[in-house]
Structure formats: C-alpha cells, structure tokens
Amino acid sequence: MAEFLQKRGKKRNDDGIGSVVDFLLANARLVLGVGGAVMLGIATLAVKRLIERATSPPDDKEEVAKVEQTLIEESWKEVNWPNSSPKLLQRANRAALSEPLPPTATEAPLHNVAEQELLRGDVKMIQLSSTLQEKLLDYYQNYTVIAESEIFQSKQLAEAICVELQDFLRLKHPEMPFATMYLSGSLVDDLQAVTADHVCFMVPLVLEPTLWNFIPGEETILSNPQFWMVRRKALEYFVRGSSPWDRFIVGGYLSSTMFIESLHKILVGSINWPVIGSMLECIIRPVVAPEELKLEVKHGQNNMSISIFTMAKMGEVVLLAVPYLKGPMDNLWCQSFYTAETQTLLDLDSRDSGIRRCCLKILKSICKDHPSLSKLTGSHLTHVILHLCDTESDWTETNLADRFQQVLEELIGYLEKGVLPCYFDSRVNLFSDLQEDEIDEMGYVLYSALGTPEALLQKCG
Template identity: 60%
Template sequence: MAEFSQKRGKHRDEDPLSSAVDFLLANARLVLGVGGAAVLGIATLAVKRLIDRATSPPDKDDGKEEQKSIEESWQELSLLKASTRRPKQRRDDLSQPLPSSAQAPHVPEPAAVTVSKLLSPNPPPPLCLTLQERLLTYYQNHVVVSESDITLATQLAGDIAQELQSYLHVKFPELPFGDLSLSSPLHDGLEAVAADRTCLLVPLVLEPNLWNFIPGEDTIANDPYYWVIRRTELEYFPRGSSPWDRFMVGGYLSSSVILEVLRKVLVGSVNWPAIGSMMDCLIRPGVASEELLLDVQHDQLELSIAIFPTAASEERSLLAKPQEGLLENLWQQDFYQAETSKLQELDSADSGVRRLCLQLLQGICKHHPSLNRLGINHLAEVILHLSETETDWAEDSLADRFQQVITELIGYLEEGSLPCYFNQHINLFSSLQEWEIDDMGFALYNAVTAPELLLA
C-alpha cells in the first residue's frame, strides 16, 4: 500500500491538474472561511483521489486494493452530503491548506505512524482530529488544574477560614456566627484553568421565631432573585431581643450594614501580616473591591477569597452581596449548591459528562475576552435545561452535547433571558448589560458552524 501511495505521489507531481487542485485547497480558507473550506476540502480531496487513481498506471498486484480505495472515495463523497446537513462531527484539519508538490514532499498515510512515535515526547500532530478529540485535548491542555494547586489552594483557604472564625468569635462574642465554610468549584471538582478563586461563607445563625424570609415578589424591588429578612414578633420580643437587631434597618436585617461592619474588620482589625507569616504567604484585604475580598499570594499560586455573609432556612440560602439603589438592603438567593448537586445527581445516574462539559465551557469562557462574563451559574443552568430534553450524555456524545449547549445559549442570549432552573421567574441575565449580551451572542454565533474557533 505504501508503494502505491509513492507511485500516486510521483504521478501527482507530473500532473498539472493535481497542482491546480492543490492550489485551490491551499487558498480555500481565505475565500470561504473555516467552515466552507472544510466542506470544500472533503469534496476536492475525494475527487482528487479519483483523478489520481484514474490517470495512474494500474499495478497487477494492487488491482483489488485500488478498487477498494476507489470505493472508499465514493463513500467519502457520500459523507460529504451528510456533513452539509449536519456539520457537527467533521475532520476540521481538512480545512488547512494542503502542501503542493512544489512546496513539500508527500505526507505519509496516517496508518504509517507507529505506536512508538505516538508515545514519544514530541509526537507528530495527527492529520485529522474530530471535534470530540479536540475537546478532550483542550481539556487536558488548558482546563485541567493540577492536583497540587488544588490541594494548596484548599489548604490555604481552609486555614484562613479558621483564623477568621476565631477572630470573629473574639471580636463579636455576642453574635452567633456559624461555622465558616468554603463553597466554590475549587472544592467541588469543577475548577477550570487555575485554582485562583474561592468563596468563604459566613453563616448568621438567626432565631427562626424572630426573623421571616420574604420572597422578592413581595418586596418593593419586585425581583424574585432578591429576598428580604424581616424582624417579627416585635410586640412580644422588642428590639434588642436578638443580637442581630443592631444590623436592622426599617424593620429588616440589612445586608449592606453587615457587609460594612465585616469590611471594617477585614481591613482595619485583623492582623493579616502575622497570619500570612504563619502560612508562608502574603494576605491582603481587597480595599478597592466592592466585594469582601482577601488576596493571597503564595510562591506557587495567587488566590482570591470572596467572603459572603449568608442566612439560610430549610429551603433556601441567601447571600449578602454588594448592590446599588433599592437592592442594597436585599439578599440574593444562592443556587450554586443546588446546581452542582443536581448535576452530580444526573451524572451519577447515567455516567454522564455534564460536569466535564461544564468544565470545558468554563475554561473556554475564561480564555475568551467576550465570554468571560458568563459565570459557572449561567453555564450550569443551560446544561440543566438541556438535560430536560436531551438524555444522552454518554462520553462519546460529548461533542454533540457541547454544540447543543452553544446553540441553546445563543437562543437565551437572543431573548435576553436565562430562566433559572429552580425558579422560572428569575432571569439570570438580569445583571448583564445589553452590549455584553450582544458581544457574547456574536462570539458564540460564529462558533456554531466552526466550534473549533473557541478552542484556538
């Protein structure tokens, strides 16, 4: 078979028609773009092989093999029709310009690559990769975070949480804080690209008979995403009966007042240089950030810790986040734990790749200048919605599901609304500006027919 390939290559060097075909393929990308060049490449390559085989002198011993190769070429032309209808799985590298006979020697067939070469330190790049292979390669090279970084970041964040909890108990002995806990993709096996951020939750232990959670629809903001915590039973338990009454504004527990008190503690009271010295790192509170942030610099990594006071009931968890205007005293409902738990439940039931797909999308969005405003909550919610209608999340379906998520996300961006999986009345795009939605939609729209553009 190798001898037949060499004869075909030699005949091609002498054939001006083959040189013209080579020139056409080499310039297809410039004229037609990536998607068009890929389709033209498949068709032209198949026709080219037919011409080469028809014009080359037949070998006596290779008659059967040549006939088989011609049949394979017709099969390739049949595949072209299928690829124009459903361009999800195609060989993207065929869109690359092929070397002409005057520029480069004949490239050996892929079958000639030995196992030893594949396992060598610098293996030659494969001639063709499916989208599935490209996604897995991108995952390994650009998304996966090393176990050492995850372990170190988790240890640093955990030690800082213990130190802060001890300080809060000493500083505010009258306030019943719960156990501080870490909550982020870093600790749930969903981190992508780098172990550079985590969240530290500071639970407020509220008396259930004195505080009532009011849904956002019943507030002045009329936003189901934000709740208020109202003080009750004032006629029987006057102000001062609860230690949290000092943070009350207008009969409601104020998230902004609690944030301000904790900010003063983080910036002006805690001895972070001493704590950092014990941990062999440098810890600085984020003075310029609206969030309560701690920036940690270690020899091996840099970590940002966002601190959120939280109030929880049996059915929901609310976060104190910096807001503006009427929202400054409201509490935002947190769906992160519900999202990650649901994804884990679905993947465990069918050995699916939803979480892997989520990590891939996170990595792509973090690297893309227009998509970095899409957070893990947006991506997780799209996957959860898609899981309602698409049940095949097996590993070999990763590429199809990846493309479907992109298509679904474009649809939500066009509508300017991403309904929350757990509350359809909540629009998770409500905090995005119109120009941000347009930028993200344009970037994803270009990747519908050529998803490999997102993996560049």
C-alpha cells in the same frame, strides 16, 4: 437556500462550479448539521462571487450584489434562532461580504482553482467536524484539568485562612455570633478549571425562627423573585435587642448592606494580615474597594482570590448578602441556587457516568480564556446544561462533541432572547445582571464559532 442555489445552477449548465456548490450546500446539513451548513454556505459565497464577477456582464453586477446579500440573509435565517438579533445578523453579514477581491486580471483563470479550493475546503470542514471529539478531550486533559496537588494545596491554605478569620471574629467581635464558617465554590466541588485560583468563604447567620421570616422576592419593592428580604417579626412580644442581629435592622428588615460594610471594616482595618500571611507562608491582602469582601492571596507562583459571603438560610432557601445591591436596595438578599445546581449536576452524572461536568469545565475554561466571554459564569453555564438535560439524556463520553455543540446552540438562543431562566425557578432571569452590549458581544462571538467550534479551544494570549 439550497433550493435557491439549485435553480440558479440549472440556468447556467455550462458553469461546473455552480453544480458543485449546489450539491455541497444541498447536502451540507446532512453532513455538518445546521450550524456547519450555514457557515459553509457563507464561506462558499466568496468563491461564488469571484465567478459572478468574472462571468457577468457589467450591467448585471448590481443585480449580482443584491442576490449575494439575499443568499447570506437566507443562510443565516436557516439557523432559525428564536428572536434572532438583528445586530448579530448584520455583523455576520458584514464579515462574510468584507473579504477583499483579487485584481480583475486574475479573476478569469481562477475558475478551476476556485472549484478545487471549494472541494478542499468542504473536505477540510468535514475533517474538522470529525475530530472535534478528540480536540475536546485533549483540551480537557491538557488544559482544563487541574493537578490534584495544586487543588490540595489551595484548599489547605484556604481552610487555614478561614480558621484564622473565624477565630478573630469570635474573639474580637462576640456581638456577631456567626455559625461555623466553611469553604464553598467550584474549587471545593471539583468544578474549577485551568487553575485553582478562587474559593468562597460562607459566613452563616443563625436566625431565630420565632423572630425572623423570609419575604419572597416577588413581594418586595423590586418584584424580582431572585431578591428576597428578611423581616423582623413579633416586635410587640420580643423587643428590639432580643436577637443579636437586631443591630443590623433598617426599617424593620435585616440589612445586607450593613453586614457587608461591617465585615469590610474588619477585613481592611482590624485584622493583621501580614502576620497571618507570614505564619501561613503566603501574602494576604484584603481588597480595599468599598463593599468588596475579598482577599487576594499569593502563595509561591500561584494567586488565589477569596470571596466572603454572609448567608442566611431557612428551609431550602439560601440568601446571600451581595455587594452590588446599593441605595434603596440595601435590605435585599440574593437567592443562591449554587448548592442545588451543583448537586443536581453531580446526581445526573453519577446515574449514567455522564460527561456533564466535563463539558461544564471545558466551557468554563473557554470563557475564562476569552475576554469577550468572561461575563459568562459557571452558574450560567450550569443552568444551560441542566436545561439541555431535560431534552438530551445521552451524556456518555462518546457524545461529548454533540452535547458541546448543543450547549453552544442553546446558549446562543438564550443570549438572543436576553433571558436565561433559572432551572429551579423559571421566573428568575440569570442574565438580569448583564448589560445589553455584553450580551450582544457574547452572542456574536459564539454565533461566529458555530461552524468551527474547535476555534474556541485556541488559547488566547
């Protein structure tokens, strides 16, 4: 793109702005990086267009318009994303070309003004780039980090509710001998951002190794490595009823759906939550939507959501009963990589005092605050960071801005493909539960922010 603009500048030696633009674009990548150079190139097209309209004969305007479109397409191609989405490119092109033109009477005098504004804009962009580090740290300290007192109070309340639920199940439903329930999730692992508003209750099954075995996902009806099955075995020696979990068998397999339905009935219809809430000085309401194992808790001015998961574990494989698997898939269990991903992130940061978790929290805050990015979960972002760690080893605080921008670029690349490989099993696509339009929207929002990533730090609504 820079070479193309330089050739045009040579043909118009009397046009001072052409030389300025050519010089800036030719050197933009060295100063701003690939993303910044692209955004600068597109921004300057508006100024170039004013001059073209003012100096070109009427017969040449159609040709000028074609050249402008070519320039924009080439500027986006310089990013060189794999399998670039035509939708993103088209939306970006339309945005760049849709700036309204001023009245014809004012076009000619804008020659010098346009040149000055271009120079000012270039300096401003460089200044913004140089302060991104400071803005990220300020955003992290003043918006992302949660007060220790808030974390402590939320964890304490969640633990108390967990104990009450555990005691009720043991007293009223001894036919379901779950192991000790425990808290899990980002609140427990110091990875939550903005507010301490979500935690998970893990409800472990104790499965007899002689009676049950896990069927890998690629061997199930979905042929999906992320969704496993739990098969009852040795029925000829250990008849049905030998295990307390035999009541949840459907077609010879442990039904995740039956566990969800059973626990949902207990949460909604059996437990006296008003009494428990009064005792704990809060309000607890179970979510009544079918197959939603959630509690909504209000304590003071704060709200907290509690998700409840039945889990089964054998060796290193952890399987969860997840609500969205319905119909013919009611015997499928979703493999969870949460423990591995959080522990790996912690280990990497512990070795070099890195800022991987800091970067993750900032990204989670951004996604939490932007409706278009809300479908990006902490798990998605964690795996992107882990993949980047394989190629980038310097995660010291001084490189936060660089790593942050790289994570954005990597994430856009995965969104363009519609595939985010699991860090621990590349056959698993972590984007498989997202819709195409959701992926396209998220990709466009992040793509548009490449040149000015600090815009993502602006708090929404």
